[in-house]
Amino acid sequence: MVKFMTQCCDIIGDIHGCNLSLIALLEKLGYVRSDGVFRHEKRKVIFLGDFIDRGPGQREVINIVRPMIDAGSALAVMGNHEFNAIAYATKVPDSEEFLRPHSDKNIKQHHVFLDAYDNGPDEYREVINWFMTLPLWLDLGQLRIVHACWDAKIIMRLADAELNDDLLIKASLKDRWEYGAIETLLKGKEIQLKQGMSFNDKDGNPRHDIRVRWWDSVATTYQSAFMGPDSARTHIPDDEIEGDHLVEYNHREPPVFFGPLLV
Numbered sequence: 001m002v003k004f005m006t007q008c009c010d011i012i013g014d015i016h017g018c019n020l021s022l023i024a025l026l027e028k029l030g031y032v033r034s035d036g037v038f039r040h041e042k043r044k045v046i047f048l049g050d051f052i053d054r055g056p057g058q059r060e061v062i063n064i065v066r067p068m069i070d071a072g073s074a075l076a077v078m079g080n081h082e083f084n085a086i087a088y089a090t091k092v093p094d095s096e097e098f099l100r101p102h103s104d105k106n107i108k109q110h111h112v113f114l115d116a117y118d119n120g121p122d123e124y125r126e127v128i129n130w131f132m133t134l135p136l137w138l139d140l141g142q143l144r145i146v147h148a149c150w151d152a153k154i155i156m157r158l159a160d161a162e163l164n165d166d167l168l169i170k171a172s173l174k175d176r177w178e179y180g181a182i183e184t185l186l187k188g189k190e191i192q193l194k195q196g197m198s199f200n201d202k203d204g205n206p207r208h209d210i211r212v213r214w215w216d217s218v219a220t221t222y223q224s225a226f227m228g229p230d231s232a233r234t235h236i237p238d239d240e241i242e243g244d245h246l247v248e249y250n251h252r253e254p255p256v257f258f259g260p261l262l263v
Helices: 019-028 058-071 080-089 104-116 121-133 152-158 165-170 177-187
Strands: 002-004 007-012 032-034 037-039 043-047 074-076 137-139 144-146 190-192 209-211
Touching: 019 058, 037 058, 043 058, 058 074, 058 104, 058 121, 080 104, 080 121, 080 177, 152 177, 165 177, 177 190
Parallel strands: 007 043, 043 074
Antiparallel strands: 002 007, 032 037, 137 144, 190 209
């Protein structure tokens, strides 16, 4: 729990469709469901994004979180899974292809959410449109919120925390700077392993890049800087990192909160 301005807030990270766990947590924190909305007399929630994929309660999580935000009992930022869902549902201009390709890999990662809305195309589109309203970051004065990495240079360059159609298209093109910008904010800082080195992620996909502890100047090897499951850590080389993997964040700046990051 943190306090900013005149109100205390509970910060909740990646839910990933685990509606029962979310309900249990909210109730433990003292939130009571009234008129379909979880509320607290003195506090509100700040959600760090990644509401969807993986867990069994895709619709149920949205039906908890969205009314809380609408009623003013919660704030939220976009996670990379919401961004991926938007890109998956959006066609490339003047094309039948989608911004996020409907490949076997992407379908596998996203099928639980797709299955949950399989019988309701209008509702599916409406939820995607709602995802578009989630800000990429929140600067609340005394604290800052982002899903993965607060990079001030990127935030200054983007200027607007809202994802619009133009930014969505540019952020889906790997040759655009916007692609790397959104990847950093929503997935985290990534660096490339030394040539020829790789590891398999939790889905068995080979990775040549790793997400790193972008704030940690003590972590100077690939293994110590790695952000991801411990099961993968032993496959990460313990060599010194080549190049700069840090994002500058002065200790005099407001605290920044971001979500759990798993590869």
